Amino acid sequence: MSSLLALEETYLARLNNVERRKYIQKLKIVKHLYVKGAKTNADICSRFAISSPTSIAILNELVAEGLVEKQGRGKSLGGRKPELYGLCDGSLFVLSIHIEQFKTRMAIFDNNNHIVSGLHSFNIELTKDLSALAQVHEHAQALLHASGIELKKLVGVGISMPGLVASKEGNNHTHLLTAGEPESLQQLLEERFGKPVFIQNDAKSAALAEYRFGLAHGLRDALVLSMDWGIGLGIILDGKLRSGALGFAGEFGHIPLVEGGALCHCGKRGCLETVASGSAIVRLAKAGLAAGQRTLLSQLSAQELDQLEPEQVYAAAHEGDQFAINTLAEVGTNLGKGIAILIQLFNPELIILGGKIAQAKQFIFPAIQQAINTY
Incomplete structure (x- = not known):
């Protein structure tokens, strides 16, 4: 407690x-x-x-x-x-923090869901240990101070992040591990902020947001796919967010899709995430460059290629780079195969595909739709 x-x-x-x-x-x-x-x-x-x-x-x-x-x-x-x-406007405030692999975004919302602080982004690398926690808290405190809101009206802090997040337990079993600590991650955060803190997996947070305020508002059964470096799934069934027994339901990126496929960071082979994710886009792009493919990406320096991000592949595709377009279409096909499985399992009213992949929707969505129709 x-x-x-x-x-x-x-x-x-x-x-x-x-x-x-x-x-x-x-x-x-x-x-x-x-x-x-x-x-x-x-x-x-x-x-x-x-x-x-x-x-x-x-x-x-x-x-x-x-x-x-x-x-x-x-x-x-x-x-x-x-x-x-x-x-009333300004009755209550919530600090919202979205932690990604290499960036953390923060904003303060009032009770009518108006952003009162602007959206701020910070370069913070998500770590397995607690070392990133101090940076997150430092930037959050600076944002709260600069906003000028009355801290007594701040009712809580909501934090979404990737990984195996057990909300009821208050821990992330993938990142910011509290091994050896007598308190949970949630308790450590509450002590720092002096406010209630709620932590949740990023895909589940997105699903809850869509259900309460977004495209899934008023629906009973919807799926929200979040694709950045990995793939997450938020499940709304019968009007409720479903998390499973331990809170880990929705690890869609780790369903086996490719027989004898590439090794996934989870330790298994052929996971969907190895062929349909931001990580997969970067891996395929680097493999193509190594094989001598003609592409705008070859203009990048060795250091830039080493730090290649999916957004750079999206940008190349928007400039008409056929290699980048084909890479995104391949990822879209693989993702569509996985979504076809979800449709058969859940029979949802709506599937929302979000995350940074939306920047490349014109290249990925047609391949997804074709794969769904085929499989």
Whole structure:
């Protein structure tokens, strides 16, 4: 149990039953308005099975506290249109941190999902040990200070990252390992920030964001594929994010696709990630260059080639480089084979393909669609 959770439980223990019930109801209503947007009193009564006088009393208290405001009127089912209650701009703030293999992006959002700090990117290499943690925290603190927000209104920090993330346990079993530490990664972060911290796998975070605020909003069954250096899968089934028993569901990049294929970093051979990922794009590009393929990429220096990134292959394709275009099409075909399996397994309403691969969609998506139709 984190120290912050323990403090909250200590606070709740001091309240009598009526006070505790009202406090919890307030939290639920604020969270509901944050996730779902402005709602009527009747909506809130129905959602939380409370009476109209109780709901109105809580809403009036939240209005008096400056957290909630009346935001016009909703649709009428006959008679007077009901008032809508929503969160005031700047009532609450969340620090969002997205950690990638070589970069970390940060932004501060208000309760209405407006970015109030701008989007900031920092060159931080994700490490297996905790050495990258100090840099992440240092840049985050500087961003919070520069933003000018009241820190008491910062309700938490959300961190997405690649790897085997066990959210309930509070650890990443691939990166930022806490071996030998008495506390989990989440607890270490909470001590540094002095705020609740939630950690999640990057693909699952993307799926949750799409479900709550994006293309999958209002759907019950959707899949979100995130392709950067590797491939991740976020699964929304029956309106819920599915993580599996230990939190590791969605390791789509490690399904076996190629018999006797290349060795994957996971230790197995022929994983989808070895032929359909940012890493695969770089590997195929380097192999082509070594074989003497004519391509714009050959103009890069030895150092630039050593540090080649998928975005450089995307850029070459956009300039009409046929080798780069063929490389991306090959990756798209392999990815399409994997997606065909997902369609048979999950029968989703929608599949969203995100991540940096979207920069090359005109070269990759047709190959994906053709592979889905074929396989």
